């Protein structure tokens with residue numbers, strides 16, 4: 001099958017494999033990111049550097065204050081919440097293409113859910129876990145995409161799901177650019193078994209959308225299709241769905257097999 005390979009555009013925390021911009025001047029090694037480099041267009045960003053904090057810098061922490069998570073530089077007491085929120089809004093609104101995100105886990109800025117928060121800046125135990133301020137904004141705006149941290153990507157199942165999402169979304173982005181029903185029909189045919197493994201019901205609805213019995217304009221069909229594509233990938237495929245798909249695929253050639 002012809003497969004025009006499209007490089008996914010992945011936004012990534014700059015300290016993962018791209019620059020030694022952590023508060024202590026370190027860079028984070030990630031074999032997954034290294035191995036992806038030839039196949040992905042990475043767009044690195046360091047939110048803390050973008051708000052004017054240098055390297056090295058005093059570390060930040062999340063402090064719960066009046067029911068609000070604030071981003072505080074513990075040693076200086078500097079409150080970076082507004083700067084970070086403004087930067088995140090402006091930066092995320094300026095993004096033209098995104099097929100996924102890889103963010104630094106546990107960071108009070110980039111973390112996607114495992115960030116410790118405290119009730120103050122002194123020496124104390126953390127109170128619970130939350131998202132980083134930048135990570136939270138990424139999830140708010142791009143929640144339908146694959147968003148992972150470098151630690152979670154060490155898990156085979158999470159990584160497989162993430163990679164499936166980013167490469168499928170990148171290919172669909174190209175279909176949208178072509179704005180052609182023929183290209184969409186081909187995309188649906190080529191991805192039918194994948195969609196079936198993820199979400200049988202949505203796959204059938206997508207088949208009907210592509211058939212386009214009401215002769216909707218192409219742009220409308222693509223928009224409807226994309227909405228369902230996001231639904232399909234909202235949760236990972238279950239293993240019994242994989243089994244169903246394999247049985248389904250076997251049906252194509254089982255008559256050719258000898259006992």
Ligand code: SF4
Pocket residue numbers: 013014015016021022023045046047048049104107109110
């Ligand atoms: S975690 Fe985010 S803000 Fe912190 S150094 Fe890495 S890229 Fe910069």
